[in-house]
Amino acid sequence: MRASSLFKKVLLVTVVSLAVTSVANYLFDSFWLHLIVFAIISVASAVFLRSTIDEPLNAVIDYSKKLLDHEYDAKIDINTGDEFDALSSILQFMAIDISEIFTRFEEVAGGLAEKEFEITATLNYLKAVINTMADGLLVADANGSITRINKPLAKLFGIDPYNVAGKPVEEVFGASMTALLKQSVAQNSLEVITTDIELPSSMVIKASSSVIHKAGGTQEQPKSADGVVIIVQDVTKERNVDRMKTDFISTVSHELRTPLTSILGFTEIIQERLQDQVFPALPTGSKKTDKSVKLINDNLNIIIGEGVRLTNLINDVLDIAKMEAGKVDWKRETIHIEDIINRACQSTQSLCGKAGLEFIKDIEPDLPQITGDPDRLVQVIINLISNAVKFTKEGSVTCTAKQVDSDVLINITDTGVGIDAKDLESVFEKFKQVGDTLTDKPKGTGLGLPISKQIITHHQGRIWVESEPGKGSTFYFTLPVHAEGTYRLTxxxxxxxxxxxxxxxxxxxxxxxxxxxxxxxxxxxxxxxxxxxxxxxxxxxxxxxxxxxxxxxxxxxxxxxxxxxxxxxxxxxxxxxxxxxxxxxxxxxxxxxxxxxxxxxxxxxxxxxxxxxxxxxxxxxxxxxxxxxxxxxxxxxxxxxxxxxxxxxxxxxxxxxxxxxxxxxxxxxxxxxxxxxxxxxxxxxxxxxxxxxxxxxxxxxxxxxxxxxxxxxxxxxxxxxxxxxxx
Missing domain, CATH: 3.40.50.2300 (Response regulator)
Incomplete structure (x- = not known):
């Protein structure tokens, strides 16, 4: 509509010009008259066009220049009612929109700058924390390539922290660290895997590895491994202290076991000589002599019994010290679990008989083989049966074995006093005695269960207890089923x-x-x-x-x-x-x-x-x-x-x-x-x-x-x- 209006104006001017020209031609049929008339008409037309076209167009151009100079609050006033008026309105609306866009952009840009500053500050803080950690940090991807290490780790291994990114872990840190990384990736669990690694420099480090999972996993079903984080601690001093402790215990035990050996040995010799040579030579039929002979035998048996008891205590202390120091000479044999249970039952049969308890054995037939140290596993079962007998006044002790998935599950159940719920978590602590030691005389050293836990843990099994006061206790432990493989002599x-x-x-x-x-x-x-x-x-x-x-x-x-x-x-x-x-x-x-x-x-x-x-x-x-x-x-x-x-x-x-x-x-x-x-x-x-x-x-x-x-x-x-x- 606005375009047609402008066209009409131009057309009107043209028609008027032609009409005037025709009239002039008609009235003044001469050249000069035509020229004068044409000049007047041109001036009139120019004035008319300037007021209707040129001025609004210049106003639009000036306003556009102001917009280019980011003067978005500038105004344009054209009231011609035609297309220039519409164009000016559109430009003003555009200016308002552009102004708002730039305002929002400045706000966002300001926020991004602030966020960037915060992110940079946070990253610098984290980097400072990582580099000032007391422990070494190694981050690697799932393929075993290094992505980040910190300065303590670089100092520990004597390497340049800025020149290892992208290199294989094995190339920089050796086979032991690589094996730990691969184990974490293979297990792909949320559990932390810890191991001690001895470096060629005689330094001992403790490496704890955990997997970085991709987002979206759960604790039950984690996503695939995206990388591994390994925390490294220098534990050389701690291990030296452990060695000193073990050496001290060995020395003290030597000073104790050597005289114990003499006491037990000579007491047995005395007992044998008395029974074989002295007592038969004494006159018979005398009540006083018979009483003295009996008293001497009883006293000697007490000495031998207490000597054995003290020896067992020393053996327990040595066992737990050696296990903690990693100095146990473990055997590795293929074992039938029923043989282990039978050996333990034979050793503890007299305990149940003396206590008047019924012993029940329930072994599932055709149990699969397990691999481990038979003597140590017998020790575990003996410890558990002995504990059951100690805390059971009447009733029975039951040993059960069955296969559960890929494990053999063994449990020892008694009908004894039971264990309070508050003590269930601490029964496997060293020297821990159940009950009040001031009113209940301690029954044992408190080392049997900690030793048993160490043994089962070494065999990649679990051990735990379920109990209720007055209703007895059940100790469970699992052992992984033996996996058949290529036979090699160890x-x-x-x-x-x-x-x-x-x-x-x-x-x-x-x-x-x-x-x-x-x-x-x-x-x-x-x-x-x-x-x-x-x-x-x-x-x-x-x-x-x-x-x-x-x-x-x-x-x-x-x-x-x-x-x-x-x-x-x-x-x-x-x-x-x-x-x-x-x-x-x-x-x-x-x-x-x-x-x-x-x-x-x-x-x-x-x-x-x-x-x-x-x-x-x-x-x-x-x-x-x-x-x-x-x-x-x-x-x-x-x-x-x-x-x-x-x-x-x-x-x-x-x-x-x-x-x-x-x-x-x-x-x-x-x-x-x-x-x-x-x-x-x-x-x-x-x-x-x-x-x-x-x-x-x-x-x-x-x-x-x-x-x-x-x-x-x-x-x-x-x-x-x-x-x-x-x-």
């Missing part, structure tokens, strides 16, 4: 095999040539005079010749002068400790075959095994075990045996052959059935160690049993990890 396997081999060698030796104890000399090396005297009396009574040495140097001198048939050796001695003495003896070809039994309060059988020690026993003396080992080792020494090792796995053959050769045995090896049969016929071994599957497949035993000269060969079968069968 150090524990080799140790068990050697025991089996020695048993077979003894049986063969005894059948061929009886051991004459009177012709055998035993050297006793101990810095404690009472222990030397005790062992001398016991060995003399068994018919052995005995020599003694008070320290390692004297022992080596005595051995060079006259080599004994067997050595009983203490560890903690002045001048030269027992381990060094054993190393010297086993390192000399002239004495390398002399059997050594270490008898000490120091429990480090692994070190003894590496030195070639034949037996490792701890004080107080288990006389029956000691003399059985002496007899076995002396029987071995009468005739070194030839052994054939048969296994398709060459690493197993090599491992076992090396150990047997180090022990002085003649070793022949084979890696298949036909070859083993030929070598057995040619070499005539005394003992054959053979993989059970190979033997069954190639009919090895059936073939050799009927071979002349091999009728009495002693077979030892290998069934996977640590499963042995003798024939």
């Amino acid at each position: 150090s524990t396997d080799l140790e068990t095999l050697m025991k089996t081999i020695r048993g077979g060698a003894r049986r063969l030796a005894e059948s061929a040539l009886p051991v004459d104890s009177e012709s055998k000399t035993v050297l006793v090396v101990d810095d404690d005079e009472s222990i030397r005297e005790l062992l001398s009396q016991e060995l003399h009574n068994a018919g052995y010749n005995v020599e003694t040495a008070k320290d390692g140097l004297q022992a080596i001198k005595s051995i060079k002068e006259r080599c004994p048939h067997l050595i009983i050796l203490d560890v903690m001695m002045p001048e030269m400790n027992g381990f060094d003495v054993a190393a010297v003896i086993k390192g000399d070809p002239a004495t390398a075959d002399v059997p050594i039994i270490i008898l000490s309060v120091v429990e480090d059988s692994e070190r003894g095994r590496r030195l070639g020690v034949d037996r490792y026993l701890t004080k107080p003396i288990n006389k029956e075990l000691l003399f059985n080992d002496i007899k076995t080792l002396l029987a071995d020494g009468t005739s070194r045996k030839k052994i054939l090792v048969v296994d398709e796995d060459e690493s197993n053959v090599k491992s076992l052959s090396d150990v047997l050769k180090a022990k002085g045995y003649t070793v022949v090896s084979a890696t298949d059935g036909p070859d083993s049969i030929e070598k057995a016929k040619a070499e005539r071994p005394d003992i054959i160690i053979v993989d059970a599957l190979l033997s069954e497949r190639d009919q090895l035993v059936k073939t050799l049993r009927f071979e002349k000269g091999l009728e009495n060969v002693y077979f030892i079968y290998l069934y996977g990890q640590q499963n042995l069968k003798k024939d």
Whole structure:
């Protein structure tokens, strides 16, 4: 509409101009008249156009320039009523909108600047916190590439903190940190994994790893791992303190166990002499004499019982100290849980009988195998049954075992006094006694349950208790089911095999040539005079010749002068400790075959095994075990045996052959059935160690049993990890 109005005005001016021109032509038919008229009309038209077009257009241009100069509050006043009026209104509305947009933009920009400042300040603060942490910090992605470390970690490892981003963790921090990272990523749980890592510089660090999960996960179902955070602490001083504590406990226990060994040993000797020689010589029929004999026996039994009780206390303290210091020599064997339970039940059967309690055993048939230390697991069950008996006056104690998912669940239930809810969380604390110790006499050391927890935790299991006062208690623990895998001989396997081999060698030796104890000399090396005297009396009574040495140097001198048939050796001695003495003896070809039994309060059988020690026993003396080992080792020494090792796995053959050769045995090896049969016929071994599957497949035993000269060969079968069968 506005465009048509402007058009009409222009058209009107044109028409008027033409009309005037026509009239002028008509009235003044001359050139000058036309010119004058045209000039007048042009001036009039120009004035008219300026007022209607040029002035509004200039006003719009001026206003547009003001908008370009950001003068959004400027005004434009055009009241022509045509398109220029409409255009001016549109421009003013646009100016208002632009003004509002710029106002909002400035507000947002100001807020962003403020936020940016806050974010920058926060990041700088966090960076300062990370770099001033006492502990080291390592952040890596799920692929094991470093994304961030802090200055304490860089200082700990002696690296440049600004030059490691993007590098593999293994390249910068080694295999142990990489293994921890991979374990966290593999488990992908919210739990923190902690381990100690010893650096080449002898520094010990504690590394705690946790997974960074992607957003959106839950505690039950976390998202996939986005990275790993590892906190590293220097715990060298703490571990040194732990070592000092362990060494202190070992020293104190030595000072306690050595006299205890003498007290128990001499008391047993006195009791035996009285019963065998003195009491039978006393006149019979006298009430006073009979009463005195009974009183003496009772007193001696009390001394022995209290000595054993004090020994158990010392053993418990040593156990918990060694476990906390990581110095326990753990065995690893494939175990049938019913065998473990049966051993524990046999050891505690008398406890239930004396307490008048019924013992119930409920073991699910065909339980899967587990892997672990059988002696330690027996210790756990004995501890739990003993506790149940202590706190149960009447009723029963029940041992139950069953499989639950991928675990074997064992629980010990009693009908005793129960445990208050407030004490349930603290029963596994060291030296914690349930109840009021001022009114309820403590029953035990308070170390049985903490030791049990350490053992179960080492086996990747859990242990807990459920109880209600007056209604009894149930202690539960789980053990993971044994996972079948490729069989490889471990150090524990080799140790068990050697025991089996020695048993077979003894049986063969005894059948061929009886051991004459009177012709055998035993050297006793101990810095404690009472222990030397005790062992001398016991060995003399068994018919052995005995020599003694008070320290390692004297022992080596005595051995060079006259080599004994067997050595009983203490560890903690002045001048030269027992381990060094054993190393010297086993390192000399002239004495390398002399059997050594270490008898000490120091429990480090692994070190003894590496030195070639034949037996490792701890004080107080288990006389029956000691003399059985002496007899076995002396029987071995009468005739070194030839052994054939048969296994398709060459690493197993090599491992076992090396150990047997180090022990002085003649070793022949084979890696298949036909070859083993030929070598057995040619070499005539005394003992054959053979993989059970190979033997069954190639009919090895059936073939050799009927071979002349091999009728009495002693077979030892290998069934996977640590499963042995003798024939």
